[in-house]
Amino acid sequence: MLEYVWLIPLFPLIGAVFNGLLGKKIKNEAIIGGIGTAMMVCSFIVSCGILLQLVGMPAEERVFQKVVFSWIHAGNFTADMAFLVDPLSTVMIMVVTGVGALIHLYSIGYMHGEEGFYRYFSYLNLFAMSMLLLVLGANMLVMFIGWEGVGLCSYLLIGYYFHKKSAGDAAKKAFVMNRVGDFGFLIGMFTLYWWLGSNHNVWTINFVELKTASNLLPYGGVVTLATLCFFLGATGKSAQIPLYTWLPDAMEGPTPVSALIHAATMVTAGVYMIGRMSFVFVKAPETMMVVAIIGAATAIFAATIGTAQNDIKRVLAYSTVSQLGFMFLAMGVGAFTAGIFHLMTHAFFKACLFLGSGSVIHAMHHALHHGHLHDDPQDMRNMGGLRKVMPITFVTFLVSTIAIAGIPGFSGFFSKDEILWQAFSNPFHGGLNVFLWGTGAVAACFTAFYMFRLVFMTFFGECRINPKVKDHLHESPLVITIPLMVLGFLAVVGGYIGMPKLLGMLPNYFEHWLEPVFETANGYAHTYVHVEEYGHAWEWGLMGASVVIAVFGISIAYVLYIASPSIPARFTAAFPALHRAVFNKWYIDELYDFLFVNPCKAIGTFLWKGFDVVVIDGIVDGTAYVVRGFSGVLRNIQTGYVHNYALTMALGVVVIIAFYIFH
């Protein structure tokens, strides 16, 4: 089965090409959506086969490389189109193909009747192909193709409703900000390749070879530089401070796209990349600190913004940014397994949340459309009381919300608690640990608050939709609710494969599974940090604290939005400046406009109107004027009359003959 790993990205590629070329002619939504989904299911089946085979192998042999064809061989440089199968990439392909297949299925229902249905499925398949290339790439260059490919598909799908200016702007913003990160990725790759090659004659970008050669790398120095560049790439792709502002705007795309690309898979590419390169990152303590601080800061910063948004998808978008911050916090404190674990559980519950919000928007849109109303179907102030009309959506949404809030027994609790515990007990950052843990804990409290605020505003209380269309609200069709149920189920049980040892009910399969991948990194860490042992009492205490924090956040949300709904308005009235700042996302977009966008525009305008029009055009047009002036003189010779030419010719012949005769 391992030999057939190349099939996994090939299936979605076939789907993308088929739907892209023929979809316009086929027009039949069942065929187009069916093929797109079937291709993902095929990939999922192959992925399952690979997982099963890998499980059957001894732990230390679970690394397999498949060279599909040789791609670049130039001097010392070798880059093959090769795939790497190991426990880490297997986790990722399972998430991408599994969640991807469900979202493809969901899209058949959600995108029903949309113009450009075939285009959507073609892009979505292309995205899946790129993402699988990214996670399966055996060297940095193949990974980079996938990295760029997902960026492109993200651009195409955010701008899916391209006739809306806001969608086009959001797509451009996402693309440009990702480009900033991509440049970091490339510089990091070049630095690592060049340093290892010129100092130790190890010219390689292959991950397995790099891992073997990583003992040649120094601690800090050039490795810090390279890893910081890589981390810049990760902040772009995974929407971390300072490059996070594109993700909330990316909600302009269709909701399943937000679920697949901007929650479950693409935005986690940065986390995956750090996990893949953990043996390099861990050798740069400064970078680890930067990653941890940025992660914690993003987690709390985005969570605060999420508390004041009214657009259901925007709340989820800020929630995603915040949860990605948790993953980076895990990576920065050396808890790679916990980070990847949270990546996986987050993929389940956040995909479920986004698809659930899509189901709500779908219902709202149809009801409002029926009544010819132009209210915003995504605004939570128009919702309320939907639990009665949309029971399946409500239950799955609630389950996922409980998971993200961190209530024991649900998947999010296991992964988030592990991250917080590691943030507190890790041996890397000394005195900073308490702050990292504290920031994470407050962010978790905010998470519980804004997520339950969302649930209460959407599903509880009075129905605030225009009463005229109230009776037209219906539960979504099965094609939409089945993916919701599957993901909701996973959001509950997904965590049990990685239960903390402390609870002792199940062994931590997940940690055990990823152990060979992060073995090298952990080995390096132990050479320079002293592992401090904290007793079980500490772990129990912090676990209890995080539960209390989550319950506290939920209770505040209950008090503010169910028990006495007048408080939020009074609070807003009491602190208008604070509310305005949070509501306007701390004015970060405006700040970036002031600092980067407007100066760039000014420089661009100057180069256009000053340099291009005056200097460049002056030179080009000037040359043309001079040539035209001279040719205007010479043009008089060309009369167009044949006898004039004949006379000239005859005279010429006479002159030449005379020359020979009299010479």
Place this chain on the structure above:
Amino acid sequence: MELNYYLILSAILFSIGTLGVLVRRNAIVIFMCVEMMLNAVNLTFIALSKYLGNMDGQIFVFFVMTVAAAEAAVGLALMIAFYKNRESIDVEDITLMKL
């Protein structure tokens, strides 16, 4: 044999032909003048061939006549095509190349 008479006659014919090409406007007349120039050259060839006792000149004349026949066919075809378009065979009307 007096060679000079032939050469002088040939030169006169050639000059008349050249002058005709340069001053006449009617394409057919120009065409006839060109033919006259060719035949003037033919006369020179024959005269010199006889004078020198060498057959090369006479063979050359056959080539010239062949080319002249081909030229007549192509040239007349051009003129007919031109006349169909412009209803004229005056070379002053063929000034498409002028800006």
